[in-house]
Amino acid sequence: MGLYDLGGPVQDLQVNGSTAYVLVGTGELRLLDVRDPANVQLLGTHRTWGTQSLAVTGTYAYLARGSRGLEVVDVSDPAKPVWVMGLSAAGPAQDVAVVGQNVLVAGGDKGLLVYRLEQQIYPPLAPPVIAEGLLTLSWPAMEGVRLQRTSELLPAAWEDVAESEGTNLVRLAMTGSTGFFRLAMGQALPRPTNLVWIEPGTFVMGSPDDELGRWPWEGPQVTVTISRGFWIGRFEVTQEEYLALMGKNPSRFVGDPRLPVESVTWFEASDYCAALTAREAAAGRLPAHYVYRLPTEAEWEYACRAGTTTRRSYGDDLADVELVDYAWYEGNGGGTTHPVGLKRPNPWGLYDMYGNVYEWVQDWWDFSLPGGTAVDPQGPAWHTHKVLKGGNAIMDGPARNHRSATRAGGEPEAASSNVGFRVVLAPRLSD
Ligand SMILES: [Ca+2]
Numbered sequence: 001m002g003l004y005d006l007g008g009p010v011q012d013l014q015v016n017g018s019t020a021y022v023l024v025g026t027g028e029l030r031l032l033d034v035r036d037p038a039n040v041q042l043l044g045t046h047r048t049w050g051t052q053s054l055a056v057t058g059t060y061a062y063l064a065r066g067s068r069g070l071e072v073v074d075v076s077d078p079a080k081p082v083w084v085m086g087l088s089a090a091g092p093a094q095d096v097a098v099v100g101q102n103v104l105v106a107g108g109d110k111g112l113l114v115y116r117l118e119q120q121i122y123p124p125l126a127p128p129v130i131a132e133g134l135l136t137l138s139w140p141a142m143e144g145v146r147l148q149r150t151s152e153l154l155p156a157a158w159e160d161v162a163e164s165e166g167t168n169l170v171r172l173a174m175t176g177s178t179g180f181f182r183l184a185m186g187q188a189l190p191r192p193t194n195l196v197w198i199e200p201g202t203f204v205m206g207s208p209d210d211e212l213g214r215w216p217w218e219g220p221q222v223t224v225t226i227s228r229g230f231w232i233g234r235f236e237v238t239q240e241e242y243l244a245l246m247g248k249n250p251s252r253f254v255g256d257p258r259l260p261v262e263s264v265t266w267f268e269a270s271d272y273c274a275a276l277t278a279r280e281a282a283a284g285r286l287p288a289h290y291v292y293r294l295p296t297e298a299e300w301e302y303a304c305r306a307g308t309t310t311r312r313s314y315g316d317d318l319a320d321v322e323l324v325d326y327a328w329y330e331g332n333g334g335g336t337t338h339p340v341g342l343k344r345p346n347p348w349g350l351y352d353m354y355g356n357v358y359e360w361v362q363d364w365w366d367f368s369l370p371g372g373t374a375v376d377p378q379g380p381a382w383h384t385h386k387v388l389k390g391g392n393a394i395m396d397g398p399a400r401n402h403r404s405a406t407r408a409g410g411e412p413e414a415a416s417s418n419v420g421f422r423v424v425l426a427p428r429l430s431d
Contacts, residue, residue, distance in 0.1 A: 006030065012053040014061075019043065019078050021056050029054065029061065031078040046073055046081035055098045060084070062103055064093035070105055070113075192285075195231035195425055196303075196349050202226070203302050204309065206369045206405050211311055212318055213400030218407060220371035224298045227376050230426030232295060232303045235340035235351050236260035236359065237272065237421055245275050251337075252417035258339040260357045260420040266386045266412035269294060269360045269421040276423065287425075295424040297363040297387045297407065298377050304390065304404045306347040311403045312354065313346040320399035327355030329402050333393025337417075354402035357420035358388040358410070362429065365409035378429060385409030394418035 011023035020032040020040075027049050033041040048071060051063045056075065063071040070093040074082040091113060095106040103115040206221040207214040240257035242264075243249045250263045264272070276292040295303070310316045314326060323329060326346075328338045333355065341351040363379025365387050370377075379387065388410045391402035395418055401408075410419060 011051070014054055014056045016056045016058065019075075021054060021061055021075070023051055023054055023063075026051050029063065029073070029081065031075065031081065033078075043078040044081055046075075046083070048073075052093075053095045055096045055103070057098055062096045062098065062105075064096040064105065066094065067092045069093050070096065192231055192425055194234045196234050198226075198230050198232055198299075198303050198348065200226050200229050201302070201307075203305055203307070205298055205301050207311075207403065211403070211405065212316075213311070213403060214405065215407075217367045217369070218405040219369055222298075222369050222371060222377065223373045224302065224377060225373070225375045226299060226302050228427050230290075230295075230299060230424050232299070232350065232424045232426075233422035234345075234349060235422065236357055237269075237423060238340055242272060245279065246272060250415065253337045256339050258341070259337050260340055260352070262337060262357050262417050262420045263415045264360075264420065265415045266294075266360050266410070268415070272421075273423055289427055290425055291428045292423050292425055293429065294360055294362045294421060295426070296376070296378055296429070297361045297389065298374070299424060299426065300359065300361045300389045301404060303348060303350060304346065304353045306350070308347065308404070311405075313404060314344070323354070323399050323402055327352070327391065327402050328393035329355040329391055329399060330393065330395075330397035331399060333397065335394060337393060337420075353390050353404075354406075355391050355393050355397065357394075358392040358408065358416075358418055359390050360410070360419065360421040361387050361389055363387045365407075383409075384411065386412045388419060392418040 006022060006024045008024045008028075011026055013023070014021045015034065018033055018035040020034045022030045022032060024030055027047065029046040029048055029051070031043040031045070033043050046061075048063055048065065050065045050068050051071070052066055053064045055062045059074065059076050061073040061075045061081070063073065065071050069091065072084040074084050091105075091107040092109075093105045093113075094108055097104045105113040105115070107113045202223065202225045204221050205224045207218040208221060209219065211218075237260065238258050239249050239251050239254065239261045242251075242261040243257075246268075249261065250268070251259065251261050252263050253259055270293070273292045273294060277286065280286050280292065304313060306313045308314075311318075312323070312326070314322060317323060320331075324332050326344050328343065337356055340356065343352060343355075345351045346353050363377075363386065364381070364383035365385035366380045366383055386409065388408040389406065391397050391406050396408075397418070410416065
C-alpha cells in the first residue's frame with residue numbers, strides 16, 4: 001500500500017496507462033506515475049480553476065470547468081502539460097467523458113455536447129469541413145440518457161432524418177460543416193427485450209448459381225444496402241406472446257407457451273405487428289419513426305446471413321451434418337414445432353432462422369430476384385403470394401430448404417401449421 005499526500009481534497013481521478021491524473025481541489029491537475037504504489041512520483045502539474053471533473057485520452061486531458069466550459073490540455077508529455085484551448089463559447093461543462101471517437105460533455109441547460117475526437121478539436125477550432133452526406137454517431141449505451149433533437153441549437157446546416165434512441169445512435173443528414181453539435185439529455189427509453197439490434201450495411205441477397213441445393217428463384221443475386229439499422233426478434237413470435245396480445249392462439253401444435261405461433265395468415269401476422277406497435281407506442285416505448293412490422297425479405301436475409309456468404313451462417317455444411325445443431329427441420333423435427341431458442345443461434349444471436357416454422361416477411365413473392373443493386377428493397381409491387389423464409393420442421397422441410405437464401409411463396413390468406421413469423425422494430429416503410 002502506498003500513501004501519497006496530495007495536500008488537498010481530490011475532486012476527480014483518471015488513470016491512463018501508468019499515469020494518474022488527479023484533480024486536487026478545483027485548481028490543480030497533477031500527473032502522477034503510479035507504476036509503483038509504494039513510490040508514487042509526481043510527473044507534472046497543470047494549474048486550472050473551477051474544474052469539476054476530467055477525462056483523459058493518451059494525448060489530451062479534457063477538463064470540465066463548469067460555467068467556464070471545457071478546457072483541453074495536451075498531456076502527451078506528462079512532465080509538461082500544455083494548455084491547448086478553452087471552449088467556453090460552446091457552453092458550460094459539468095462533466096466530461098470520452099467514449100470511442102466522441103468527447104461527451106454534460107452542458108447543463110445546453111444539453112449534451114458531443115465532440116468528435118477524430119477531428120482532433122485542436123487544431124483547428126474552426127469547424128472542419130465535412131462532405132455532404134450522412135453522418136452516423138453511435139456509442140455504447142449510457143443509462144438514463146436519451147438523445148433528442150434540439151433543432152433550435154443545431155446549426156441551420158443540419159437536418160435530421162432519423163434518430164434511434166435506446167441504442168445511443170443518431171443519424172444526421174449534413175449539408176454543411178460544423179465542429180460540434182448538440183443533443184439534449186432526456187429520459188431513457190427501456191431497451192427492447194428479446195430484440196437484437198442490426199447495424200446498417202450491404203450484403204448479397206440470394207444464392208449463386210452453383211450453390212448446392214438452391215432453387216432457381218433464389219437469383220439472380222442482388223447487392224442490397226440496408227441503409228438504416230433495425231431491431232429484429234431474437235426468436236420467432238411465441239404462442240405466449242401472441243395469446244397475450246391478440247387474445248387467441250390459432251396454433252395447431254400446442255402444449256408449451258414458448259412454441260412458435262403458427263397457423264397465422266400473413267394478414268394476422270401483420271395485425272399482430274400493428275397491435276404491438278399500438279401497445280408499445282401507448283407505453284412510450286417506441287423510438288421515433290419506428291414501428292413493429294414484418295421484416296422485408298432483404299432485412300430478414302441480411303439478419304440471417306449475419307455477414308456471411310456461405311450457404312448457412314455457420315458455414316457451407318455441404319453434407320448437411322451440422323444442421324441438426326442449428327435447426328429443427330424434416331430430419332430431426334419429428335413433424336412438430338419446438339419451443340423457440342433451443343438450437344444454436346446465428347452469429348448475430350438470432351435463433352431458429354433455419355427451420356421450426358417458416359416466417360412471413362413483408363414482400364410479395366416472385367419467381368426470381370431482380371439482380372443488380374438495391375437500397376432497402378421491398379420486393380415486387382404485387383403478386384398472389386407472399387415470401388416465406390428459412391424452412392420449417394413440419395412439411396416441405398428437407399435440409400436443402402434450410403439455407404440463408406431459401407425462399408418460398410405462400411398465399412397471404414392461408415394459415416398453415418408450418419408458418420409463423422418474427423417481428424422487426426424498424427423504420428416505418430413508406431407507403
Ligand atoms: Ca424459423
